Amino acid sequence: MAVAGIPFEATLVFGLIGVALVLFVSEVIPNDVTAIGVIVALAALGPTIGLTPRDAIAGFANPATITIVAMYMLSAGIQNTGIVQRLGVSLAGFVRGDEGRALLATVGTTGPIAGFVNNTPVVAVFIPMITDLAEQSDVSPSKLLLPLSYAAILGGTLTLVGTSTNILASDFTRQLIPGRNGIGMFEFTPLGVLILVVGLAYLLTIGRRLTPARIPVDADLVSAFDLEEHLSQVRVPAGSSLLDERVADVDAREDVPVDVLQLRRNGEAYAVPDTDQRIAAGDVLVVNGPRTDVTRFRDAFDLRRLVREDVSDGTFDDSPTGNTLATAVVPDDSTYVGETLAEARLEEFHRTTVLAVRRGRELIRGDLDSVTVSPGDLLLVRLSPTAIEYFAESGDLVVTEESASGRIDEVEPQAAAPLSPKTPLAVAIMASVIGAAALNLLPIVIAALGGVFAMIVTGCLSPSDAYDAVSWNIVFLLAGVIPLGFAMEATGGATVLADALVATEAFLPLVLVMLLFYLFTGLLANVITPVATIVLMIPVAVDAAGQMGADPFSFLLAVMFASATSFMTPVGYQTNLMVYGPGGYRFSDFLKVGGPLQLLLAVVTTVGIATMWGLT
Known part of the structure; x- marks a missing residue:
């Protein structure tokens, strides 16, 4: 049975690939979860498309x-x-x-x-x-x-x-x-x-x-995240109802509508919740929240706002515990991905307070507890040296910039990185x-x-x-898409796609056919990740090369290099996603800088493969 000349089994596999591509691009669910769904679907379709359950999970045992x-x-x-x-x-x-x-x-x-x-x-x-x-x-x-x-x-x-x-x-x-x-x-x-x-x-x-x-x-982190209107200093007068309360307890109170970040007294700064200091008359509290919430806080507890005392990076750098303001990127494999900031419990476990989140061009400064963490998010955090060390070891957050002094040129390399x-x-x-x-x-x-x-x-x-x-997550992505590539080959789907590629040979020289194939593969890799692309496209490349009498290894190399060089989108390669937030880039920046580079390398690589390995 065939549909429009395509074997029915291949049609089913193409349908599954189409669903997977939509999920990969939209990221409605994480890509590794999509891959697990692909495994389940292949096992369910196994009797129809000729795959066994063992074949469906073969990606886990694949040498690659x-x-x-x-x-x-x-x-x-x-x-x-x-x-x-x-x-x-x-x-x-x-x-x-x-x-x-x-x-x-x-x-x-x-x-x-x-x-x-x-x-x-x-x-x-x-x-x-x-x-x-x-x-x-x-x-x-x-x-x-x-x-x-x-x-x-x-x-x-x-x-x-x-x-x-x-x-x-x-x-x-x-x-x-x-x-x-x-x-x-x-x-x-x-x-x-x-x-x-x-x-x-x-x-x-x-x-x-x-x-x-x-x-x-000379970007100030407070300014970079437009927090001038969210960070305020309030003075505690003699008649305030907060007197003699532990400042950490005040921050935890449900009737306090702001986050209390710091207590300042006589030139000393005490980070919350790392201090057991009790509030005294004349103390200054550094708080985070919208102006309306700050006003409610002041009115409820008889506080006074310091109108001429702006909060800047330096406000957080003079804490005796070393707490500082910093930015941190959420990597693709972070354990926090998919959790809300409340569920991550960063403050409870790691004394790390999130003040704002930058996601592409979107800046989130309110209702942070309900924000679901996504790969590539740039967090503005207030954290301690211990937390910085923890995240460096765990890799759950990549601390990218600290406002504290002490840059790498001020110490000997041997002392900074033994x-x-x-x-x-x-x-x-x-x-x-x-x-x-x-x-x-x-x-x-x-x-x-x-x-x-x-x-x-x-x-x-x-x-x-x-x-x-x-x-x-990459391992599960591999395990899911590898059998999908094999299913496409086994059902004749790769041959169908290869036939379309072979048709271009009628009016193009073989080297331009490879160049077109390289360009198409590169575009796909920028959208659905290089791993998924190479699994889907290599069987097509090898099949097409065989039909055209070309060297299948040369066409395989074209797919390999095209998949490995994804420059045009922040989601095309994990390292692009990692610099997206810290660089403050727009999506269009990757097209502007990466597009010409990808086109240049398409020509260089195609000519290089043709010269070094030949086309036939």
């Missing part, structure tokens, strides 16, 4: 999935050495306050590192450092953060372990192309180096001019993994798992750190 889990863990082991942090701190000495040097340092270090260490944690570590470099260089952080993300994406094209899409492509190569046992560790490195060089040259010239300065150079005693051992283990895979001594999945085992037993990585390092 296991390899990616292991690489997350190995990257954490390298991160724990302090090498990346030390390098970031050392950049200050090179920059010496020059904007051009700051941009060169940003892209010139991030790109090569991302070829061997997962680029997401690299960007997480570099965001606060690059923000500091921007301040020292008297340049808007917006001018550096987007290039930071793009350079990390470019670096992923250098080696097989540079990004998860490369590992997936290698596994598809083994399964779909007879006679090939995957892709070698450095097999496409020459083309990756060319892409990196061209991409960095663009970022240092044309991209530098196109990248907007959305965040002012190396672990295990550093030589961890580096040797990582080098052994890469070497074993490059020399074909072991399959990459076994070499990576062996490296994880070695790091744990030698103490370079604790088991808990290893599990915490894995982006489990």
Whole structure:
């Protein structure tokens, strides 16, 4: 049975893909949850489309999935050495306050590192450092953060372990192309180096001019979040009913309509709820809330507003407990994603108060407890050094900018980022993994798992750190979309799409057919994530190449590179989402800067593949 010439089984799979694409784009539910739904749907449709329940869950046992889990863990082991942090701190000495040097340092270090260490944690570590470099260089952080993300994406094209899409492509190569046992560790490195060089040259010239300065150079965090009308200081007179109450208890009272952030007395500041100070006459309370709520608070407790005392970043920097104002990005794999701020209980567990949330161009300053946390949200928080350390270890929030003094150029690199005693051992283990895979001594999945085992037993990585390092949402996304790609191949869906591509060969040379395929794949990756794109498009590419008499490996490489280089949307790549808030970018900024870069690399990569591997 066929529908419009398409096998009925393939029609069902296309319908499932269509639903999945809508959910991926709309993000009505998280993408990893959509992937789980795909697994369930494939199992339910199994008798009709020829898949068993074992086939539906095969993505969990796929070598690519296991390899990616292991690489997350190995990257954490390298991160724990302090090498990346030390390098970031050392950049200050090179920059010496020059904007051009700051941009060169940003892209010139991030790109090569991302070829061997997962680029997401690299960007997480570099965001606060690059923000500091921007301040020292008297340049808007917006001018550096987007290039930071793009350079990390470019670096992923250098080696097989540079990004998860490369590992997936290698596994598809083994399964779909007879006679090939995957892709070698450095097999496409020459083309990756060319892409990196061209991409960095663009970022240092044309991209530098196109990248907007959305965040002012001397931006005050209070001003940046338009909180001048929400933060106020009120004085407690002798007749107030709050006298002798613990200030933390006042903040917790249900009849207090504002958040009490700080008690100030005789030049000293006491952060709430970290203090047990009792309110005395003459004390000043720093509170957060709309003006109407502040007025209600004053009237209810006989307080006086200090009209000439504005609240700024510096108001929070002189607390003896070290509490400060900062911004923090919510990464894609944060445990807080999907929870409301009330459910996250940041203040209760981590003494962290959220004052505002920036989501794209939307700024949320009221009713914060009901705000559901989303990936890429930029939070304005008041937090302690202990909380900063906790979030640095857990990765649930990436603290990107602190208002407190003490920037990275004021300390020696060795003191700011000491190396672990295990550093030589961890580096040797990582080098052994890469070497074993490059020399074909072991399959990459076994070499990576062996490296994880070695790091744990030698103490370079604790088991808990290893599990915490894995982006489990990505793992479930992989496990869901991998069998979807196989279903499309098994039901003839890939052949149907390939036929449409083959039809263009009648009026286009083969190299332009590949270029069109590259462009279409790249556009798809910017919308539904690179992982989902590569799973859906590689079977189509291999099938089409076979029908045209072209080299299937060349077309597979085109899909791999197109999927790995998503520059045009903030959701196209996780690192884009991470810099979206801290850079104050608009959606259109990614199109403006990333669009020409994606088009340029489409031409460079297509010509490079045709030259290095041939088309037939």
